[in-house]
Amino acid sequence: MPKKYHHGDLKNALIQAGVEILAKEGAGGLSLRKVAQRAGVSHSAPYAHFPDKQSLIAAISTEGFTQLYTGLEAAISPYSKNPKKQLLEGVKAYVRFAEENTDTFKIMFSGVLEKEKDYPSFVEISSQTFKLVVEVIQACQNAGILPATAPADLMAVSVWGQIHGVVSLALEGQVSHTLLNKHTIQEIASFGLAQMLLT
């Protein structure tokens, strides 16, 4: 039978196993040997598909960005005629992704991946995601919802940074308990964004 030696797609199986370990044990518990074991292969099998651990982490991060991109796309596409709604729904999707995939989110943005530039598909999807943000910001500027005092890319980094910062601080336990009792992360992030809006 054509059982392709193993289940055929060990590469993706390893990525998936990595995501699962990440979710269960956090970045500290992520080892290549555990990933291999979880995928049911020997500890050296991953080296047929990834040159080293960093490459697997890059693949996991890339997978995360793809999911994030897809989520953002889905959140904003229904509102192509309402930029403000796109912005608000995009933020919701971003925060939701971070909350539902905390450890993937952390590994994507926490510097565990050391030479991101060495992984073209990671660079590709992350810059595509940024492009999506810029488009929404651009539309908001055109509609007079955000000030046109700066080019869209600068404004995009400011807005994205705002959301990203609040989410990151919250995930790292840097937002006070008393504040989190009164508001969800969604609300805190949205509040910050509201400060930047014109209408």
Place this chain on the structure above:
Amino acid sequence: MPKKYHHGDLKNALIQAGVEILAKEGAGGLSLRKVAQRAGVSHSAPYAHFPDKQSLIAAISTEGFTQLYTGLEAAISPYSKNPKKQLLEGVKAYVRFAEENTDTFKIMFSGVLEKEKDYPSFVEISSQTFKLVVEVIQACQNAGILPATAPADLMAVSVWGQIHGVVSLALEGQVSHTLLNKHTIQEIASFGLAQMLLT
């Protein structure tokens, strides 16, 4: 002679060695054994002062927060009658700290420290730092520089999140090269903040 067995303060020597390794090799290169070697003691000596690696990381992070707090204090104290200046100078100091101590900054905020709540002095200094931010925000609200549409602590998380997010994205290489050619991180962060100001 009272050479106290070693140089007397191995605990701080280990923290210092950790900071140096962090700066030279990044978080990936930080091992207890290397820290011990750099401090000139055997690999098991650190266990006389730290129960485990996480505790050393907590101590390094605490040290980082202390530096950050001191820097913020020094930046704002000369302008106690000018809240806006305090805010702008505080932001500058924050960004400067992140740029000059990139890897310490990352370890403080990147989730490498897993159970922050277990380290009282870490919690203490980080919440004191937040309190400092809240005070400045409060003063800005009173002076009509920031809107009083929300309690100071919520506003503080928004402002801090804004700056922190932009800095984090920049340090992780998520800010496009073309943008970084035109503006410093300082400028990008300040621009985002300016969006939130009333005057």
Place this chain on the structure above:
DNA sequence: ACCTGAACACCGTTCAAGT
């Protein structure tokens, strides 16, 4: 109280060998 050295389990990576 503070430090050493041997020991153990675990990890990343390499390589010769097997299908």
Place this chain on the structure above:
DNA sequence: ACCTGAACACCGTTCAAGT
């Protein structure tokens, strides 16, 4: 082409022993 098993250097942590 894809995978295994032995091997090596490195790591966190423990513990009995030394001063």
